[in-house]
Amino acid sequence: MKILVLGAGVIGVTTAYALGRAGHEVTVLDKADDVAQITSNANGAQLAYSYAEPFACPETLKKLPGYLLGKDPGISMKLTGDLGFYRWGLTFIRNCTRARETENLHAMLTLAAKSSAAMQQLARELPQGIMSQSPSGKLILTRTQDELNAYGALADIKENYGLPIQMLDKSACIDVEPALAHWQGDFCGGLYAKGDSVLEPIAFCKALQSVGVQKYAVTYKFNHDILRLQMNGGSVSGVVTDKGVFDCEAVVLCLGNDANAFLKSIQDKQNIYPMQGYSLTLPLGDHPPQTSITDPKNKFVFAKIGDKIRIAGLLDANLPDTEIAKRGQHLLETARKYWPGAANYDAEINLWSGRRPMTPSSLPIVRPGKIDGLYYNIGHGSLGLTLAAGCAELITDMIAEN
Numbered sequence: 001m002k003i004l005v006l007g008a009g010v011i012g013v014t015t016a017y018a019l020g021r022a023g024h025e026v027t028v029l030d031k032a033d034d035v036a037q038i039t040s041n042a043n044g045a046q047l048a049y050s051y052a053e054p055f056a057c058p059e060t061l062k063k064l065p066g067y068l069l070g071k072d073p074g075i076s077m078k079l080t081g082d083l084g085f086y087r088w089g090l091t092f093i094r095n096c097t098r099a100r101e102t103e104n105l106h107a108m109l110t111l112a113a114k115s116s117a118a119m120q121q122l123a124r125e126l127p128q129g130i131m132s133q134s135p136s137g138k139l140i141l142t143r144t145q146d147e148l149n150a151y152g153a154l155a156d157i158k159e160n161y162g163l164p165i166q167m168l169d170k171s172a173c174i175d176v177e178p179a180l181a182h183w184q185g186d187f188c189g190g191l192y193a194k195g196d197s198v199l200e201p202i203a204f205c206k207a208l209q210s211v212g213v214q215k216y217a218v219t220y221k222f223n224h225d226i227l228r229l230q231m232n233g234g235s236v237s238g239v240v241t242d243k244g245v246f247d248c249e250a251v252v253l254c255l256g257n258d259a260n261a262f263l264k265s266i267q268d269k270q271n272i273y274p275m276q277g278y279s280l281t282l283p284l285g286d287h288p289p290q291t292s293i294t295d296p297k298n299k300f301v302f303a304k305i306g307d308k309i310r311i312a313g314l315l316d317a318n319l320p321d322t323e324i325a326k327r328g329q330h331l332l333e334t335a336r337k338y339w340p341g342a343a344n345y346d347a348e349i350n351l352w353s354g355r356r357p358m359t360p361s362s363l364p365i366v367r368p369g370k371i372d373g374l375y376y377n378i379g380h381g382s383l384g385l386t387l388a389a390g391c392a393e394l395i396t397d398m399i400a401e402n
């Protein structure tokens, strides 16, 4: 089948690869001049299958007033004139019950398990080194025994999905990651997921692009601004860009935060809201970690990517762009305070900021769209890199079934 994939972020590139491998004639369109130029660019690089959990839960609901009043240094949500924020917020609140949290958790873990298996398959198909450039394992630090127990309560559920996590006390955490001996804050233990790992998103997208082009004749058209869908008798027949019309039999929408601008032309709107985050990429310090370390209190993660450390995190809604440098500085100073040996904080600061396309449930929207021949693979929020491979297979299966 002749298929257009709209968007060359990690979701579009992974989807195009899976469709090409399934024997389709695939063209990817993007307005940028290369893959992974927007939200997929310098994210936290985590393949965090074992931590695929919804943001909406009773505990988050309790903290919401603090986020709105600017009391939490890690998460800030400002009021805005954009009604989309309130529509999103109301649905988010409805997802904060324990019952909805549990339902969303199971759905996310199903996707995570599928993605983990699909990513292992990709590792066998891509050039060696791409998927194994960083050591595996992820550790979430907990400040109190109650916090450790709360995370640990999910261990059995995760085990059932083939995503085991271990509860470790402080000294066992330091055995797993000796550089934690230099951590300057309190922690009583942590949750360790041996199967989680680090994947540099640009290298991954470029490898998928290159193998997809060579092996499955996937075509990439950059610098093409996608304008709208072209239809024939109620079905998709093509996509109109600023450089002309591309005919097709099916379209997969992977436009991240810009999905709704495209959907306007068919009077559709999905509940996706951009939530800003930040990353710093720095040279290694004197005691760099080998394992990914997440500090939920400060809302950031440390990941070793080759000879660099990436520190990523924070979550802001409706923050003006003029505040980006300030938030980057906050990330830098907090990381330096808690883990002075992890990175060389005095080197040139490589600050990046991106907006997670978040849904209220944290579940991505992976399903057929409003028009015959249109499919959605959008709303990947905080876990697009982690869930990309499984969602690409889901879309490929849906197209095969229709």
Ligand SMILES: Cc1cc2nc3c(=O)[nH]c(=O)nc-3n(C[C@H](O)[C@H](O)[C@H](O)COP(=O)(O)OP(=O)(O)OC[C@H]3O[C@@H](n4cnc5c(N)ncnc54)[C@H](O)[C@@H]3O)c2cc1C
Binding pocket: 006, 007, 008, 009, 010, 011, 012, 029, 030, 031, 032, 035, 036, 037, 038, 039, 040, 041, 042, 043, 044, 045, 046, 047, 048, 224, 225, 226, 227, 254, 255, 256, 257, 258, 275, 276, 277, 278, 279, 312, 313, 353, 354, 355, 356, 357, 378, 379, 380, 381, 382, 383, 384, 385, 386, 387
């Ligand atoms: C700070 C931060 C840290 C993160 N860390 C992690 C992590 O550790 N692990 C993880 O799994 N996820 C992480 N994420 C989330 C992850 O980065 C996203 O879920 C993912 O990048 C979304 O990918 P996407 O392809 O949907 O969107 P994008 O990467 O934004 O791709 C959308 C593409 O559509 C194109 N486009 C848009 N409009 C048009 C148009 N009109 N015409 C043509 N092209 C268009 C854009 O150019 C872009 O290439 C993080 C996100 C942030 C912000």
